[in-house]
Amino acid sequence: MRANSLVLPTGHVAVDLDSFTAAIERVSISSIYHHMFESKIRLDHDPNDFSAWITHEIGEPRLARKIARLDPYFLTLEQIRARIIDLVRSWRVVS
Amino acid sequence: MNLSDYESVAGRDAVDEIRLIASRLRGWRVVHVNSTAVGGGVAEILSRMVPLMKEVGIDARWEVMRGTDDFFAVTKSMHNALQGKNLPLTEEMRRVYEEAQEANRSTLNLEGDIVIIHDPQPAGLLTAVTRGKARWVWRCHIDLSHPDAAYWDFLRDRVSSYDGTIFSSPKFARETGVRTFVIPPSIDPLSDKNRELEPSVVRQVLEDHGIDPTRPVITQVSRFDLFKDPFGVIEAWKKVKEDFPCQLVLAGGSADDDPEGASVLAGLREAAAEDKDIHVLCLPPTANLEINALQRGSTIILQKSTKEGFGLTVSEALWKGKPVIAGAVGGITIQIKHKLTGMLVNSVDGAAYYLKYLLSRPEEAAALGRNGREHVRQNFLLTRHLRDYLVLVALVRSGRSGLVTVEA
Numbered sequence: 001m002r003a004n005s006l007v008l009p010t011g012h013v014a015v016d017l018d019s020f021t022a023a024i025e026r027v028s029i030s031s032i033y034h035h036m037f038e039s040k041i042r043l044d045h046d047p048n049d050f051s052a053w054i055t056h057e058i059g060e061p062r063l064a065r066k067i068a069r070l071d072p073y074f075l076t077l078e079q080i081r082a083r084i085i086d087l088v089r090s091w092r093v094v095s
Numbered sequence: 096m097n098l099s100d101y102e103s104v105a106g107r108d109a110v111d112e113i114r115l116i117a118s119r120l121r122g123w124r125v126v127h128v129n130s131t132a133v134g135g136g137v138a139e140i141l142s143r144m145v146p147l148m149k150e151v152g153i154d155a156r157w158e159v160m161r162g163t164d165d166f167f168a169v170t171k172s173m174h175n176a177l178q179g180k181n182l183p184l185t186e187e188m189r190r191v192y193e194e195a196q197e198a199n200r201s202t203l204n205l206e207g208d209i210v211i212i213h214d215p216q217p218a219g220l221l222t223a224v225t226r227g228k229a230r231w232v233w234r235c236h237i238d239l240s241h242p243d244a245a246y247w248d249f250l251r252d253r254v255s256s257y258d259g260t261i262f263s264s265p266k267f268a269r270e271t272g273v274r275t276f277v278i279p280p281s282i283d284p285l286s287d288k289n290r291e292l293e294p295s296v297v298r299q300v301l302e303d304h305g306i307d308p309t310r311p312v313i314t315q316v317s318r319f320d321l322f323k324d325p326f327g328v329i330e331a332w333k334k335v336k337e338d339f340p341c342q343l344v345l346a347g348g349s350a351d352d353d354p355e356g357a358s359v360l361a362g363l364r365e366a367a368a369e370d371k372d373i374h375v376l377c378l379p380p381t382a383n384l385e386i387n388a389l390q391r392g393s394t395i396i397l398q399k400s401t402k403e404g405f406g407l408t409v410s411e412a413l414w415k416g417k418p419v420i421a422g423a424v425g426g427i428t429i430q431i432k433h434k435l436t437g438m439l440v441n442s443v444d445g446a447a448y449y450l451k452y453l454l455s456r457p458e459e460a461a462a463l464g465r466n467g468r469e470h471v472r473q474n475f476l477l478t479r480h481l482r483d484y485l486v487l488v489a490l491v492r493s494g495r496s497g498l499v500t501v502e503a
Contacts, residue, residue, distance in 0.1 A: 001265060004276070006486045008501040010115060028112040029473065042498050078469070 005038060017058060020050075021088050029077035036080060037072055050084065063091045096143070096285055098150050098478075104284040105478040113478060116485045117151035119501055124154040125488060126207035126229075130170070130216035132159045134380075136280065136407070137213050137236055140480070143283050147481055153488075158203045160217045166195040170216045176243035177215060177250065178404075184245045192219060192249075200225055209488050211261075218253045230258040230491045236280070238267040238404050238425065259491055263405050264426050274496070276487055279429065281480035282410050282471070287383035289414055292391055300388035304344075306374055311341035311454060314393040316386055316412075319347045319359040319377075322402040324422070327443045329366050329373065331399070334447035336372065339454040346376040346389055390415050395453055395460065399446050400424055410475040413437065413467030418460040420449045430475065436467040 012027055014020035024032070035049035045052060051064035066087050070080050102110045127145060129137050141157050148155035162170070169188045176182040196219035205220065210231045212218055221231050233254045239247070239262070247269070254260060254271050261276045262268035268275055282289055301308045313332055317323040325345050332343040345363055360377060367373040378385055390396060396412035396419045403425030410430050412419045421427045423439040431437035438449040453460040473479070493499060 001277075002497065004486070004490055004496050005498050006116065006489050006501065007498060008115065008119060009503045026108060026111070028106075028108040030112060038498070076469070077473075 005034065005042075007034060014053075017054075017060075017088050017092060020054075020058075021085050024081060024084055024088075029081065032077050032081050032084075036070070060091070060095075063087065066091075096146075098147055100285060101476075101478050105472060105476050109476075109478050109482070113482050113485065114151055116482065116489065117148075117153060120485060120488055120492075121152035122154055123209065123488060123492070124156070124207035125484075126156045126158060126205060126210045127213065128158045128160060128203065128205070128210065128217045128220065129213035130160050130162065130167075139283075139286075140281070140477070141213075143286075143477055144481060144484070147477075148484070151485075153485075154207075156204070156207065158205070160195070160199045160203060160220070162195045162199075162216070163191075165191045167216075173215050173246055173250070174237065176246040178238050179241045179243070181243055182246070184243075184249060189249065196220055205229070209491060211484075212257075215250055218250060221253065221256060232259040232261060232276075232487070232491060233257045234261040234278075235267070236263060239269045240267055242269070259487075261487065264429060266425070267405075276490075278480065278483045278487065279426070279475060280405050280407055281475050281477045282407055282414060283477045284414060288387050289411055290387070292384070292388055296384075297388045297392045300385055301392045304374055304376055304389075306342055306344060306392070308392060311339065311394040312344060312392060313341055313395050313397060313450065314344040314346065314389055315397040315399065316346045316390065316408050317398065317400070319345075319356045319363065321355070321359060322400060324399045324401050325359065325363055326366070327401075327446070328397055328399050329363075330443045331397075331446035331450060332373075334443075335450045335454070339451060341394065341454065342372045342374065344374045344376065344389060344393070346378055346386060348378060348380055386411075387415075390417060393417060395420060395450060397446065397450075398422065398427065399440065399443075400427065403427055406430065407475075409437070410471045413464070414471045414475075416461075416464040416468045418453050418463040419467060420446055420453070430470070431467070432470070435463075436470045437463055 010027055010031060012023035014023050039045040039049045047068035051068040054064040055061045067084055070083055098110055127141055131138050145155045145157045169191050172182050200220055205225050207229050210229045211234050213234045214236055218233055251271055255273060257273055259274040259276060260271050261278050263280050265277055298308045306312060315328050363375045367375045390412050396417045398406060398409050398421035400406060400422040405426030409419055409421055409427050419431060419437040420440055421431055421437060423441055431439055433439045440446045440449060490499060
């Protein structure tokens with residue numbers, strides 16, 4: 001048995017951390033799942049799409065590592081959504 | 096009811112997702128075929144699903160096959176035999192089934208891009224002629240894990256030429272040699288059975304049935320059927336009531352056409368006569384608001400089944416934020432994750448233990464209820480069901496599987 005996933009553009013585009021958090025608030029949890037876990041497991045995107053983008057496009061590898069450490073075994077997808085938003089917002093306050 | 100009405104309960108993101116997927120399928124002709132326009136879970140789902148599909152741009156249609164009383168007697172046997180009863184399948188029964196398929200092939204409009212055939216009754220409609228250019232998918236709503244061999248052979252001969260099959264759970268699926276999908280069923284959060292109710296309505300319904308709203312209420316909603324273990328529920332409740340004074344409600348449908356159900360109901364009424372805190376309620380099939388109110392007015396909901404199909408009454412209870420204690424059978428184990436979204440049990444003592452446990456820990460009971468509601472919101476609402484059908488249409492159309500990427 002294996003999961004079938006349909007991957008298509010949502011129309012949400014992030015160019016900086018503000019637009020990133022705005023998009024994370026709006027997308028479905030399927031998008032969170034795809035970019036955080038499925039892309040890593042099925043597409044070998046390491047450590048996950050969000051962390052890779054924050055490292056390479058935004059230049060914040062320490063924030064990217066915090067997001068990569070979110071554990072799907074202890075958090076629901078909605079909790080992961082909330083934690084990503086909290087991490088990014090706290091990061092912006094500190095930096 | 097339109098799709099935007101579901102935003103407040105399923106979430107705007109879930110509704111946006113449906114619109115997004117549907118935007119890639121606009122104009123696709125999807126034909127649903129079943130054997131009844133009213134009554135039963137399939138008709139209930141289709142009556143909501145088809146208008147929503149149309150609203151998002153799918154050219155969806157619902158065709159209902161017709162049949163004689165003899166045909167429906169055959170398909171009733173088929174329904175029971177496929178779910179494990181050992182019943183004869185005669186040449187005459189095969190002929191009656193085939194004649195109904197032939198008659199419906201010429202009267203139903205089966206033209207479409209995807210034809211979704213629901214359950215065994217219309218499964219024989221597919222032939223090289225009726226197929227046309229469409230993809231045909233057989234949607235099975237029943238548990239096929241232990242079918243009668245003769246009936247299964249008869250059905251498999253028909254569904255093995257489909258382009259795909261859909262089952263409600265991996266537990267219920269059978270190998271047919273064609274692509275198999277798993278799509279669980281769903282509840283409609285805006286229906287009378289599940290929508291929000293004013294506390295005054297809930298209180299009134301309880302009082303109308305002689306239930307005291309100020310004392311804890313333990314409820315099981317189910318048919319009067321021994322597989323739902325209603326006598327085990329009474330036994331469990333008796334073990335609890337000395338320490339935790341509470342009332343028991345056993346609410347179910349009319350059993351007029353079901354001799355076994357009638358005798359179970361009589362037995363329960365006899366048991367209830369011994370204790371004024373046991374309420375056995377035999378409600379008509381239209382009592383959706385009453386069932387809703389009884390669930391909402393309950394402290395804990397039981398579904399102590401020893402054998403179960405998908406058991407969607409569990410999702411109905413979880414959706415109302417109630418702590419649920421249920422038998423670890425059938426589709427219940429998909430809805431309840433033990434100690435996270437409810438409690439799973441395998442015995443009367445187990446049910447009694449968790450009744451005491453939750454009655455003495457209201458905060459923990461409330462947390463289970465909250466988790467349960469969220470689990471249902473994400474997995475067992477009509478909107479998720481609609482999304483899965485749209486994904487299925489896209490996958491069947493593409494002929495691909497796994498991670499399927501659609502370019503901008």
